[in-house]
Amino acid sequence: MGANIYKNKKPLFLFLLPAFIFMIVFLYFPFFKNIVDSCMEIKQLGISGEVLNEPWYSNYAKLFTDENVRTSLKNTLIMTIVTIFGQVGIALLLALMVDNIKRGAKVFRTMFFFPIVVSATALGLLFNLIFLYDTGMINQLLSMFGKQELTDWKSEKWALFTMMLPVMWQYVGFYFVIIVTGLNNISEELYEAAAIDGATKLRRIWYITLPLLHNVLCTCVVLAVTGALKVFDLPWTMFPKGMPLKSTFLTGTYMYYQTMIVKDVDYGCALAVMIVVLGVVLSRLVNTIFKEKDY
């Protein structure tokens, strides 16, 4: 017996088994079933498909001709760019500023992180009120400053801005906390040495902070890109059914719309497969571009 007990790895598999079964049942099986369903004819939600579509790949062919798919891909791409520059970029600026103040850093950390703990649906409802046409906060403020006409912040002209601003605002705090943690890991001695050599604050950021934050920023960008592909609840709460004129669909909201509203379940499955493929390709691409470095 003795030390042999540590060499026997079999009990480990026993402990891994429940999680493994859970993943198989609730993730991998539904995923592969979803691929099969995307080729089947499903008449109603809750009913399984019995016959193949004619032809079986018709839903995938439809992806290339559906105008709303193009809109949702375009909007998702814009959302990805907004998350990279709007969320990670602003978080970086805020973190650098907070890192340079002596007092109150903790207060800012808590304040910026707070939106993350509020549910996205609640935030959607909140921003609905802020951007409301008739009695919304922004239009009331504008009228106080003398603006005569009301602005429809949910019209085609403003819809993407109105949708993406709250999403951006919600997640800035998340990346802010990650970047602040990264900043704390940079040795103070490096800054002191640079200061003695006469480096300005901007030069210290450019030559010390940013290179040493590279890996943290890479992680943030990968998280932001994959997160942008999954955004659903807040946009759907504010702009259900792609309102107005189907101009605000994202890949996730369009998949939900096709499945739950239109009840074209098999096409919804094909859209889900498209989202997974897009997610894998984009995350590989981002990983390749923002490859982590060893220092």
Place this chain on the structure above:
Amino acid sequence: MKMKRVAATILSGAMAVSLAACGGGDKAGEGAKSAAADANTESAGEGIAEQAQGGVELEVVTTFAGNDGNAQNYKTFYQQWEEKTGNKIEDMSATADDTFKVRVVTDFETGSEPDVLFFFNGSDANSFIEAGKVVSIEDIRAEFPDYASNLDDGRIPVSLVDNKAYAVPVNGIWEAMFVNTEILDAAGVTMPGADYTWDQFTEDCQKIKDAGYTPIAAALGDIPHYWWEFSIFNYNTPENHLTIPESADDEMGKGWVAGMEDIKALYEAGYFPENTLSAKDDETFAMFTEGKAAFLLDGSWKVNGISDSCQSDPEDPSTLDADKLAKFDVTYVPAKDGRKATDLIGGLTSGYYITKKAWDDPEKKAAAVDFISYMTSDEVVPEFAQHGSSALKNVPEVDENVFNELQMKSLKMVAGSTSFTGPVQDLFQGESRVPTFDGMPEIVSGSVDAKDAVQEGLDIYWSSN
């Protein structure tokens, strides 16, 4: 003549149940419920009741949950039935949204359906009726002749699958046009009546617009349903409204296209709110109740919604501002070439089903029949029906004093109607709706031709039916 008889029967039922429904104060309501329970002990078939005694547990799924106005009524009455029979209800009710519908269909698919189900009787029920998983009223009566005998069979809706009745209805709905009379007065427009025409309506809309108000409260990008239904109904009659055209070019199809064009004309004239394509329904409803929009096309459930908006505490009817409520009225939707203005959309759209699973269980069969007999008895139905209609044969005596002003106006409007026709959109479900429902903004803004949209929807419908 026949139409008049049908309408008279429906209206008498609607009036009676509506008048019986709304209790003024809590005491009055409780008294009515208690009396109903006592009377019902005798009213449910004695034979059924005897068989149903004992500790049977029934799984029941209904839509009387969440914000449904009858959620508390349902709880009260099933608990009274439990006390009376010694049986137990395992209540699994939920709000009637898309998730609920999916849950019900999936439960039938996987063999985990309840014993008794209160559900829609339109195309939503097709899958489990086709699968033979619920029992028809005719089959139940073969063994329990008194089952639903207090209801008029002519008013119990039949299934789209086999033309048989499965669901025992409780309360119905109607759709009409609510009016903010304060705006009408300000614009110099008289209150529309039973002979209201489309031309008069558009003239009134222009006057209201000129007076600086929004004529119609509607969110066409969110809920175009009521305008869709009535605009099409304007070119049909109650007899043919439920016929789906085969093409946008046939006689019925041309009516559908013309209906869409009428909505487009209203949009182009600027009679809808400026943000009608981007607003949600609750926003435009608020415009109506806050005195910014004059007309609102909606259903009988909005009587309570408007009343609630006139209360300082929406939960407490005693806080009602009667003067504010007096500014609201309800009238008929303006008519065009087909129906009369007094022809309404409405009907009994849900009912109690007994599943085959419960029917085949000797213990549960009688209990399920007794439970539904109790919940659809002459005494219980009026508590649920409120401003809607019901299928009751016997019209109960009612006290008009328990109603607020808008409820009384609603009853008067319903009393003046000439027919109730079911919504054709209940037959025109799923993907076939997309081009003209979700596509309404594209139609009214001119980016999609109304005829093309109608044809696309019909093509989808006929390819799957």
